[in-house]
Amino acid sequence: xxxxxxxSAAGLIFVISPPKICCKMFEYMEKLIAGFPxxxxxxxxxxxxxxxxxxxMQNVLITGLGGSGIGGTIAAEVLARRCxxxxxxxxxxxxxxxxxxxxxxxxxxxxxxTEETLAAAHKAxxxxxxIAAIASGGQLLATAExxxxxxxxxxxxxxxxxxxxxxxxxxxxxxxxAGLYNDWDATDLHRVADVLEQSQETIRNTARDLxxxxxxxTPVIYAATGLEGVAVRWRQQINENAKMLCWHHVxxxxxxxxxxxxxxxxxxxxxxxxxxxxxxxxxxLRMNLNMDLMRKQTDCVLEINAxxxxxxxxxxxxxxxxxxxxxxxAVQRQxxxxxxxxxxxLKNELARH
Amino acid sequence: xxxxxxxSAAGLIFVISPPKICCKMFEYMEKLIAGFPxxxxxxxxxxxxxxxxxxxMQNVLITGLGGSGIGGTIAAEVLARRCxxxxxxxxxxxxxxxxxxxxxxxxxxxxxxTEETLAAAHKAxxxxxxIAAIASGGQLLATAExxxxxxxxxxxxxxxxxxxxxxxxxxxxxxxxAGLYNDWDATDLHRVADVLEQSQETIRNTARDLxxxxxxxTPVIYAATGLEGVAVRWRQQINENAKMLCWHHVxxxxxxxxxxxxxxxxxxxxxxxxxxxxxxxxxxLRMNLNMDLMRKQTDCVLEINAxxxxxxxxxxxxxxxxxxxxxxxAVQRQxxxxxxxxxxxLKNELARH
Numbered sequence: 001x002x003x004x005x006x007x008s009a010a011g012l013i014f015v016i017s018p019p020k021i022c023c024k025m026f027e028y029m030e031k032l033i034a035g036f037p038x039x040x041x042x043x044x045x046x047x048x049x050x051x052x053x054x055x056x057m058q059n060v061l062i063t064g065l066g067g068s069g070i071g072g073t074i075a076a077e078v079l080a081r082r083c084x085x086x087x088x089x090x091x092x093x094x095x096x097x098x099x100x101x102x103x104x105x106x107x108x109x110x111x112x113x114t115e116e117t118l119a120a121a122h123k124a125x126x127x128x129x130x131i132a133a134i135a136s137g138g139q140l141l142a143t144a145e146x147x148x149x150x151x152x153x154x155x156x157x158x159x160x161x162x163x164x165x166x167x168x169x170x171x172x173x174x175x176x177x178a179g180l181y182n183d184w185d186a187t188d189l190h191r192v193a194d195v196l197e198q199s200q201e202t203i204r205n206t207a208r209d210l211x212x213x214x215x216x217x218t219p220v221i222y223a224a225t226g227l228e229g230v231a232v233r234w235r236q237q238i239n240e241n242a243k244m245l246c247w248h249h250v251x252x253x254x255x256x257x258x259x260x261x262x263x264x265x266x267x268x269x270x271x272x273x274x275x276x277x278x279x280x281x282x283x284x285l286r287m288n289l290n291m292d293l294m295r296k297q298t299d300c301v302l303e304i305n306a307x308x309x310x311x312x313x314x315x316x317x318x319x320x321x322x323x324x325x326x327x328x329x330a331v332q333r334q335x336x337x338x339x340x341x342x343x344x345x346l347k348n349e350l351a352r353h
Numbered sequence: 354x355x356x357x358x359x360x361s362a363a364g365l366i367f368v369i370s371p372p373k374i375c376c377k378m379f380e381y382m383e384k385l386i387a388g389f390p391x392x393x394x395x396x397x398x399x400x401x402x403x404x405x406x407x408x409x410m411q412n413v414l415i416t417g418l419g420g421s422g423i424g425g426t427i428a429a430e431v432l433a434r435r436c437x438x439x440x441x442x443x444x445x446x447x448x449x450x451x452x453x454x455x456x457x458x459x460x461x462x463x464x465x466x467t468e469e470t471l472a473a474a475h476k477a478x479x480x481x482x483x484i485a486a487i488a489s490g491g492q493l494l495a496t497a498e499x500x501x502x503x504x505x506x507x508x509x510x511x512x513x514x515x516x517x518x519x520x521x522x523x524x525x526x527x528x529x530x531a532g533l534y535n536d537w538d539a540t541d542l543h544r545v546a547d548v549l550e551q552s553q554e555t556i557r558n559t560a561r562d563l564x565x566x567x568x569x570x571t572p573v574i575y576a577a578t579g580l581e582g583v584a585v586r587w588r589q590q591i592n593e594n595a596k597m598l599c600w601h602h603v604x605x606x607x608x609x610x611x612x613x614x615x616x617x618x619x620x621x622x623x624x625x626x627x628x629x630x631x632x633x634x635x636x637x638l639r640m641n642l643n644m645d646l647m648r649k650q651t652d653c654v655l656e657i658n659a660x661x662x663x664x665x666x667x668x669x670x671x672x673x674x675x676x677x678x679x680x681x682x683a684v685q686r687q688x689x690x691x692x693x694x695x696x697x698x699l700k701n702e703l704a705r706h
Binding site for chain 2: 236
């Protein structure tokens with residue numbers, strides 16, 4: 001490995017916000033999460049894309065990282081059930097070799113300045129792909145304007161992960177506008193947001209209860225394959241808001257490996273089994289059997305049943321519940337749910353090279 | 354959630370093999386891992402596919418789980434750098450809606466009886482896809498013969514995860530035979546196996562050293578995006594051979610979320626940073642900065658530099674090192690590296706429904 005001069009992170013540290021700051025930040029994050037259904041409504045009403053949608057697509061690549069990329073992961077899973085071309089995700093500087101003139105590349109970066117996403121969009125442009133950009137500003141929207149890419153502007157001023165109410169709706173709207181699916185319209189999505197708003201108190205209570213049960217545990221999040229994006233959202237929100245490490249896996253895949261590792265599992269772990277009534281019946285059976293086994297290793301195995309009359313409602317229910325859980329875990333641990341100083345410092349350090 | 358009658362796992366338990374059995378099983382697993390380079394040579398020489406390769410492909414889906422599916426994950430990453438159509442993986446009963454007459458579906462199941470893979474292959478057949486099957490026997494090969502699918506037979510008698518020396522080569526050979534890439538031939542692959550064989554003592558020493566340093570820690574495995582499949586292989590082997598829980602993530606993605614969670618990281622974790630000299634330079638820089646940060650939370654941050662003159666050599670070096678690490682962790686913990694009783698019991702229980 002060639003040494004990289006001056007790359008030591010001697011200056012990078014995990015900064016802990018003082019209690020006074022934490023209290024203010026609890027209020028701020030609470031307001032952001034509580035506003036999630038309203039953000040969805042606004043995003044549905046704002047759906048406007050500048051530029052012309054590509055035709056004759058053979059595949060789609062959604063490129064983006066972190067809180068801006070998770071929408072792509074979830075959208076790809078939603079579309080895998082209904083779309084006639086592969087919708088893949090990309091979370092890197094490079095792009096796959098198959099990107100060409102028949103590819104729609106959607107670049108998602110809330111700030112518009114994520115270096116990986118800018119690099120990937122640039123390469124996709126060189127490969128002749130049709131490009132669409134979703135951002136609140138930054139270089140990505142500027143380049144979109146210069147290059148004549150399709151683009152959608154998100155409202156400014158959010159921490160990227162908290163703009164998810166806007167981000168996923170905008171992405172789904174863009175993919176629908178590109179003709180990739182047509183079984184969801186604005187009315188359906190407004191209804192999803194309405195249901196979420198009406199059940200918010202119940203969701204908060206459930207989240208508070210889960211946080212209590214998870215006290216001093218490492219969360220291990222499981223879901224069926226088609227809901228992996230939701231499990232990843234939970235993982236990310238717990239990482240960023242509650243400053244905790246945790247991990248996830250999916251069924252049935254983990255039945256072929258991680259389940260064996262549970263022989264070494266113990267009470268330090270808290271299992272979160274995310275379930276949806278339309279999970280494959282064999283996967284649902286696996287979940288029952290798995291939870292019984294895990295209960296022999298830890299007394300904290302929590303079953304979370306998604307509530308909703310459609311898959312989209314259940315998906316958003318789980319996303320919102322996970323957001324609230326991460327908030328209550330932050331309150332429990334008395335850590336500032338807003339600050340991600342270490343990412344900012346890392347970016348500053350990277351910018352020096 | 355509808356209750357599923359009789360699905361209680363009251364009878365399912367984690368069985369611990371007695372010391373005498375463990376000793377025999379250490380020898381058996383040691384022999385299997387030591388034979389990995391020879392398995393590769395044999396697989397290269399045996400590359401024979403029955404049936405006609407499809408033409409006019411627009412996309413590829415490799416479906417398979419656990420030790421049979423990891424080859425697909427790694428092959429998809431290898432091909433993403435060189436193949437003109439998307440190569441996707443699938444680890445579920447269902448298949449994506451885009452599978453059609455222009456899709457090559459490769460079904461991988463070492464036993465040939467994995468229920469998820471059989472279900473997926475059946476659905477792919479209904480969707481009109483061209484299907485290829487890789488198995489040592491079972492229903493998958495029988496169906497391939499009946500239906501006239503392309504097929505390749507793996508040698509029998511291995512634990513599925515230990516047949517990986519055969520599995521990945523066979524899969525790569527099949528994908529090359531289907532015209533998906535052409536920059537690797539048998540001579541190149543034999544050379545990779547030769548290098549692995551020659552450096553096996555060094556690799557074993559490195560693995561032994563890593564296992565010692567990881568004692569009583571939860572391994573956390575990191576790699577660059579394009580080597581995620583290798584990180585997953587490490588995770589699976591540690592799960593199954595050493596009966597330990599562990600997790601993985603990739604850079605740069607984890608810099609946008611999990612790194613923040615490291616504020617809550619501690620000495621119980623042992624970081625394994627898998628590196629390759631052709632990692633993107635920005636990702637390499639991120640790895641340096643990340644390791645410095647993680648060292649503030651735990652004194653066990655281990656850097657593993659892949660050795661090899663080509664990417665394929667480095668990839669196989671890492672796979673082999675991970676296999677040996679999982680073996681030495683099993684010896685350290687005095688657990689039977691062969692048994693996966695809980696998976697067998699789970700399958701028996703599932704078969705009752």
